[in-house]
Amino acid sequence: MSVMLSLQNVSFTYHSEEGEQPALWDISFQVEKGEFVAIIGPSGCGKSTLLSLISGLNTPEKGNITLYSSQNTQTNIGYMLQKDHLFEWRTIYRNVILGPEINKNLTKEKEAHIEQMLDTYGLAEFKYKKPSELSGGMRQRAALIRTLAMEPDLLLLDEPFSALDYQTRISVADDIGMIIKRERKTAILVTHDLSEAISLADRVIVLTKRPAVVKTIIPIELSIENRTPFTSRNAPEFKDYFNLLWKELGAGGV
Amino acid sequence: MEYKVSAEQIVFLDDIRRTKRHIRLAQVGIILAFLVLWQISASLKLIDDFIFSSPVRIGKTIFSLTKSGDLLKHTSITFLETVVSFTLTTIISILVAMILWMSKGAAKVLEPYLVVLNSLPKSALAPLLIVWLGTGKTTIIVAGISVAIFGSMIQLYTTFQRTDGEKEKLIYTLGGSKWQVLYKVVLPSGIPAIISNMKVNVGLSLVGVIIGEFLAARAGLGYLIIYGSQVYKLDWVMTSILLLCMMAMLLYKTIGFFEK
Numbered sequence: 001m002s003v004m005l006s007l008q009n010v011s012f013t014y015h016s017e018e019g020e021q022p023a024l025w026d027i028s029f030q031v032e033k034g035e036f037v038a039i040i041g042p043s044g045c046g047k048s049t050l051l052s053l054i055s056g057l058n059t060p061e062k063g064n065i066t067l068y069s070s071q072n073t074q075t076n077i078g079y080m081l082q083k084d085h086l087f088e089w090r091t092i093y094r095n096v097i098l099g100p101e102i103n104k105n106l107t108k109e110k111e112a113h114i115e116q117m118l119d120t121y122g123l124a125e126f127k128y129k130k131p132s133e134l135s136g137g138m139r140q141r142a143a144l145i146r147t148l149a150m151e152p153d154l155l156l157l158d159e160p161f162s163a164l165d166y167q168t169r170i171s172v173a174d175d176i177g178m179i180i181k182r183e184r185k186t187a188i189l190v191t192h193d194l195s196e197a198i199s200l201a202d203r204v205i206v207l208t209k210r211p212a213v214v215k216t217i218i219p220i221e222l223s224i225e226n227r228t229p230f231t232s233r234n235a236p237e238f239k240d241y242f243n244l245l246w247k248e249l250g251a252g253g254v
Numbered sequence: 255m256e257y258k259v260s261a262e263q264i265v266f267l268d269d270i271r272r273t274k275r276h277i278r279l280a281q282v283g284i285i286l287a288f289l290v291l292w293q294i295s296a297s298l299k300l301i302d303d304f305i306f307s308s309p310v311r312i313g314k315t316i317f318s319l320t321k322s323g324d325l326l327k328h329t330s331i332t333f334l335e336t337v338v339s340f341t342l343t344t345i346i347s348i349l350v351a352m353i354l355w356m357s358k359g360a361a362k363v364l365e366p367y368l369v370v371l372n373s374l375p376k377s378a379l380a381p382l383l384i385v386w387l388g389t390g391k392t393t394i395i396v397a398g399i400s401v402a403i404f405g406s407m408i409q410l411y412t413t414f415q416r417t418d419g420e421k422e423k424l425i426y427t428l429g430g431s432k433w434q435v436l437y438k439v440v441l442p443s444g445i446p447a448i449i450s451n452m453k454v455n456v457g458l459s460l461v462g463v464i465i466g467e468f469l470a471a472r473a474g475l476g477y478l479i480i481y482g483s484q485v486y487k488l489d490w491v492m493t494s495i496l497l498l499c500m501m502a503m504l505l506y507k508t509i510g511f512f513e514k
Contacts, residue, residue, distance in 0.1 A: 057426055079427035081420055089442045099428040102438070150428065 010063035022211035038197035041207030078152030084143035086131035177229040199232040339398025351410035372404035397466030402458035
C-alpha cells in the first residue's frame, strides 16, 4: 500500500483580539491509500480544525501536510460536513451536481456517473424531489453522492452522522461506510462516538484535549468475516477496543 | 393503500373554513359599517359633508373625474412614479448589499454613514432635491427612492451576513469562490428576506413619491390632495386618499403574488 496523506509536525493556533488559542500541537501521522482512519478526541479539541487543514481551507502555522497522488494529477478532496446542507431551493439532482457545477466541469460522463450513483443508492426516484421530502438517512446519502460527484481520492467526514437520531445514525453509518468501501475511497472520519469509530475504521487516532496532540494510534483488527460497520459491533474484540479507547480518552481528561 | 378522509378530518376542515369565513365577514362588515355610518352622519347633517365629504360624494367625484380623464391621469402618474422608484430602490439596495457582503472592509467603513442616512428624515431633503433636480418626475422618483433605500441596504446586508456559515463552507469545500458563495448560497437563501424587504420598500416608496408630489408636482394623487385642500375641494382629497389605499393594497398584493 502507498501513503496518500502525510502530516508532519502540524500546529495551528486561532488568533482573536482576546488572545490566541492553540488548537493543534505537533500532529504527525500518515494515511495509506484505501484506508479508513477515524480521529477521536474530547469535544472542542480541534478535530474539525484538522480536517480544515487537510482540505486546504486553512493553512497550518507550522509543519507540512503532503498529499500523494498516484497519477500526476491533483488529489481531489471530498468533504462531508455535520449536517447535509442540501439546499431546499434545489431538487436532489441539482443538489448533487453542485460540485461539478461550481467547477464548471459537468460533462456527460459525470452526469452519467451521478445518475448511476443515484440509481445504485436508491435515490433515482427522488431525483426531482425537494430535500425536505426525504428522510434523514436519504438526505445524508444524497450529501455523500454530492461529495462523491467530485470524484475525490480522499474523503473527509466531519461527524457526518451526529445530527441524526441514534437508530438512523447506526444504519446510515453502516450505509455510508459500505458505499465508501465499495467506491474504494480513502477516508478520514472525525467523531466523538467511540463505537462509530471502531465499527468503521481500520485505525483510530486518539487526540488529547486542547491543544490537541496525538495521544495514541490504535489499529482495529476484528476477527469477523465480511466486516461491515454493523457486523463489527458484534465482533468479540469490539468491547475491548471500546474500553481501551475509553481509557485513552479519559486519561487525556475529557 | 387507498387513503380515505376520516369524518373527524372533515369536521376539522369545516371548522377551519368556518373560522376563515367569519374573519372575512368581520373584515367586510367593519368597512361597510364605517361607510354606512359616515353616509348617515353626513345625510343627517351630524357632520359637515363639505369638510368631511361622504361616500356618495366620493362616488360622484370618482364618476366625474373618470369622465374627464383626470382620475386615470393622476392615478397612473403616481403609480408609475412609485413603481419606478420602488424598482430602482430594490435593485440598487440588492447590488449595494452584495458589494458590502463581498468586501467586509467597505461595509465597516460605510456603516456609520448608512446608519446616519437611514435615520435622517428624508422629507428634509425634498426642498434640496427641488433646487437640484427641478420640479419634475426625476425629483419625485428620487424622493421616493431616498425614503426606503438606506434602510433597505442595511437590512439586506444584515440578512446576507446571517447566512449559515456551514452552507458557505460547503461551497468552499466544493472548490467554489467567494463570488460563487454569494450567488449559489447567500442570494437564494436570502430570497424570503428580499421579498419581505420589497414589501416594506413598496410602501415607503409610495410615501416618498407623495411627499415629492406635495412639493414639486403638477400632476399625481399627491398633487391632487394638496390642490384639493387649497381650493377646498375636499371630495378630491378624500377620493385621492381612497385611491392611494387601493394602490398600496394592489402593490403589496402583487409582491405577495410573486412570493408564491
